[in-house]
Amino acid sequence: MAPEYEILTPATVPAYIDRTPTLNGIVDTSTLDVSEVGDGNLNLVFVCKDGNGDGICLKQSLPYVRLVGESWPLTPERVIAEARGLSAAADHVPDLVPAYYGVDEVNHVLAMENLMGWDMWRSQLNEGNAHPGVGEQLGRYVAALAFYTSFFTIDQGEIKERLAEAINPELCKITEDLVFTEPYIDVPNNSYVDELIPEIEGMRADATLRAQVGMLKYKFMTAGEALVHGDLHTGSVMVRQGDSGAECRVIDPEFCYYGPIGFDLGALFGNYLAARARAVVLDRPAAYQKWLADLGPETWNSFATEMRRLWPDRLDKTWTDSFLDTWLAQVEKDTIGFGGCKANRRIIGLAKVTDIQQLPHDEHVKAATMVLRTASTWIRERDKLETVAEANKVFDEVREEVLG
Amino acid sequence: MAPEYEILTPATVPAYIDRTPTLNGIVDTSTLDVSEVGDGNLNLVFVCKDGNGDGICLKQSLPYVRLVGESWPLTPERVIAEARGLSAAADHVPDLVPAYYGVDEVNHVLAMENLMGWDMWRSQLNEGNAHPGVGEQLGRYVAALAFYTSFFTIDQGEIKERLAEAINPELCKITEDLVFTEPYIDVPNNSYVDELIPEIEGMRADATLRAQVGMLKYKFMTAGEALVHGDLHTGSVMVRQGDSGAECRVIDPEFCYYGPIGFDLGALFGNYLAARARAVVLDRPAAYQKWLADLGPETWNSFATEMRRLWPDRLDKTWTDSFLDTWLAQVEKDTIGFGGCKANRRIIGLAKVTDIQQLPHDEHVKAATMVLRTASTWIRERDKLETVAEANKVFDEVREEVLG
Numbered sequence: 001m002a003p004e005y006e007i008l009t010p011a012t013v014p015a016y017i018d019r020t021p022t023l024n025g026i027v028d029t030s031t032l033d034v035s036e037v038g039d040g041n042l043n044l045v046f047v048c049k050d051g052n053g054d055g056i057c058l059k060q061s062l063p064y065v066r067l068v069g070e071s072w073p074l075t076p077e078r079v080i081a082e083a084r085g086l087s088a089a090a091d092h093v094p095d096l097v098p099a100y101y102g103v104d105e106v107n108h109v110l111a112m113e114n115l116m117g118w119d120m121w122r123s124q125l126n127e128g129n130a131h132p133g134v135g136e137q138l139g140r141y142v143a144a145l146a147f148y149t150s151f152f153t154i155d156q157g158e159i160k161e162r163l164a165e166a167i168n169p170e171l172c173k174i175t176e177d178l179v180f181t182e183p184y185i186d187v188p189n190n191s192y193v194d195e196l197i198p199e200i201e202g203m204r205a206d207a208t209l210r211a212q213v214g215m216l217k218y219k220f221m222t223a224g225e226a227l228v229h230g231d232l233h234t235g236s237v238m239v240r241q242g243d244s245g246a247e248c249r250v251i252d253p254e255f256c257y258y259g260p261i262g263f264d265l266g267a268l269f270g271n272y273l274a275a276r277a278r279a280v281v282l283d284r285p286a287a288y289q290k291w292l293a294d295l296g297p298e299t300w301n302s303f304a305t306e307m308r309r310l311w312p313d314r315l316d317k318t319w320t321d322s323f324l325d326t327w328l329a330q331v332e333k334d335t336i337g338f339g340g341c342k343a344n345r346r347i348i349g350l351a352k353v354t355d356i357q358q359l360p361h362d363e364h365v366k367a368a369t370m371v372l373r374t375a376s377t378w379i380r381e382r383d384k385l386e387t388v389a390e391a392n393k394v395f396d397e398v399r400e401e402v403l404g
Numbered sequence: 405m406a407p408e409y410e411i412l413t414p415a416t417v418p419a420y421i422d423r424t425p426t427l428n429g430i431v432d433t434s435t436l437d438v439s440e441v442g443d444g445n446l447n448l449v450f451v452c453k454d455g456n457g458d459g460i461c462l463k464q465s466l467p468y469v470r471l472v473g474e475s476w477p478l479t480p481e482r483v484i485a486e487a488r489g490l491s492a493a494a495d496h497v498p499d500l501v502p503a504y505y506g507v508d509e510v511n512h513v514l515a516m517e518n519l520m521g522w523d524m525w526r527s528q529l530n531e532g533n534a535h536p537g538v539g540e541q542l543g544r545y546v547a548a549l550a551f552y553t554s555f556f557t558i559d560q561g562e563i564k565e566r567l568a569e570a571i572n573p574e575l576c577k578i579t580e581d582l583v584f585t586e587p588y589i590d591v592p593n594n595s596y597v598d599e600l601i602p603e604i605e606g607m608r609a610d611a612t613l614r615a616q617v618g619m620l621k622y623k624f625m626t627a628g629e630a631l632v633h634g635d636l637h638t639g640s641v642m643v644r645q646g647d648s649g650a651e652c653r654v655i656d657p658e659f660c661y662y663g664p665i666g667f668d669l670g671a672l673f674g675n676y677l678a679a680r681a682r683a684v685v686l687d688r689p690a691a692y693q694k695w696l697a698d699l700g701p702e703t704w705n706s707f708a709t710e711m712r713r714l715w716p717d718r719l720d721k722t723w724t725d726s727f728l729d730t731w732l733a734q735v736e737k738d739t740i741g742f743g744g745c746k747a748n749r750r751i752i753g754l755a756k757v758t759d760i761q762q763l764p765h766d767e768h769v770k771a772a773t774m775v776l777r778t779a780s781t782w783i784r785e786r787d788k789l790e791t792v793a794e795a796n797k798v799f800d801e802v803r804e805e806v807l808g
Contacts, residue, residue, distance in 0.1 A: 151625060156580065157573040164568035169561040176560065181722050207726035214727030215734070221555060225626045318585050322611035323618030330619070 010034040055114030076108040085253025118238040131246035139302025149227035168257040180217035183348040230255025266338025277367035300388040340378035414438040459518030480512040489657025522642040535650035543706025553631035572661040584621035587752040634659025670742025681771035744782030
């Protein structure tokens, strides 16, 4: 399947920038150094730096899933979804995303700030490096996206049009399959070491767990609450140590669509769980583990605090303060449940996480077991657990069980 | 605001039928008797009968709300929504809706079977006439619409397109305002006798009730589960005594959109409550009251039974039977809550129901009080009540309180 548009290479990028009016002047193309660094599954990513130290990043979507190859075609229109997600966040939390330079809908190229000197957060977590405050920043990111893309601030008639424009069926289907379906059935996409078989077979035989995963999948498929990032794991966050503390930038919102607000928070919470399990089996320093353990509540509290701060600006004041309390309690339960689904899939299904995969065998088995057991309890018991802080304690109990 | 299309009159209908190819031959226009019978708020309805006993019904949407007049403009495109709802039901439960003869998108005219000899169900309920089996039929109607317009049977990619096509913001806004917002605040659209003021002021001061009404409104605004009728009260159901028992036809799906499946069931349940309250204060015969009391559970059980019967035909068998059980339990709670909202608005807000309005003063106050108190308990306590059968018992307790 040959693409019907020009696929960029490092050699052709300078000329592309020269002939694209919106990109002129951002970098000096006569001194441009371009490298393709895409390590995701779906795209080419060109990092460009010029002789003056200026930069730009171009992301071009391929018409298939890169990880699998041309046998898995995928619409390149997803770059438009990503532009939608990036520009919405750039409007309201410009300090938490790369600057947005526009999208070329013909060649499926998104242009944005080049994050030179930033690291992927997952890599930093894998190394055991803390970035205090990033959890707070991510809670604020989710709150801003939720508040400013929902009917809390957008006219009821317009919000329906926006929801209709932003449907993203192909990328949603990837999530539906990989997050909610495949881990719980026997399909070739799954893979895991033999020691995990009893745990995973137990999950598949658990009718309550399967029903609750189904309810979360149903919510993912039907709840059009706000524009959500859709893939907000720790590999979609870039971090650095700035002058006044750690900073983050959220990238890669190509899965964005109108979905349940708890899904992004759950994605973070589920990925924090993998990072915690890694830190435990590697016996990281206590202060680091404490910081990691607090990330979930920190992110949740930041989200809730920011929603309360923004609440007086809602468009329709007939939404009461008591509604906000009740609504936050529901989003918190959703966060716990989605967190469980996001954690399980990273152990069982396609597209795993280095946090757990790159551990020595014995540590891998222990960490993976802790993640699966904690995550499954979150999914089953989220209504009883009620809070992210309570859900966090489940991990402590499971750790005792697994490590003794 | 003059309409930009031809508004039909009884005198112009025969010529309109003659020049509309899809309608030719259904009736003999040379002997046609036409009368305009629209008693709803939004449309002209032409009932046409010819000398041979054949008939057709034309429904034309006006560009404003008829009840209020030209000062409340409203898109006539809603006839397309109605055609969407009618044709979806006609495909799957043709025995429960009028035959569909197509839609004229230029003049906003929907053509369908003329239900000669049928009565509006609400009028029959007001008279104290039972139609056994109608509850079962309506449960089956909701189940068929839910199953065949949702991702249970429609490909994941297509369902998103259908949801996007079927957004119906203007009519949804009417429901959002009249059902979920206005009854709980002081606005000129509301009206009620002085004796109800303490009850209604108590509701407005009840933060839990307001929060829960908000959660139901939020679900109405964000849950795109299936194509729902959107206005399934007892005035949207026509009934008759057929050769093999009572029969019904569901009409007027112009509010249809992708919404929560419990909303239609709740609309029925809330309107049954008004009918029950009327029957109690008018001291209708015990057998009639028993039939009426059982309508809610009958409708719910029929819906659940039909969903279980259709379940093996779902597109994706990874949705487990345990999911169906859990999902039905959630829809049942939604039904109770939406039922409460639909009942309250009919007492307090714009567009009341004759069941309660046309009672003598003292009976009106008693019936209205019973409805408000029962409905508010349903909204607040739906998670604890769990089943329609349990919610039904709330009315028995409230009746004791109010009538002693």
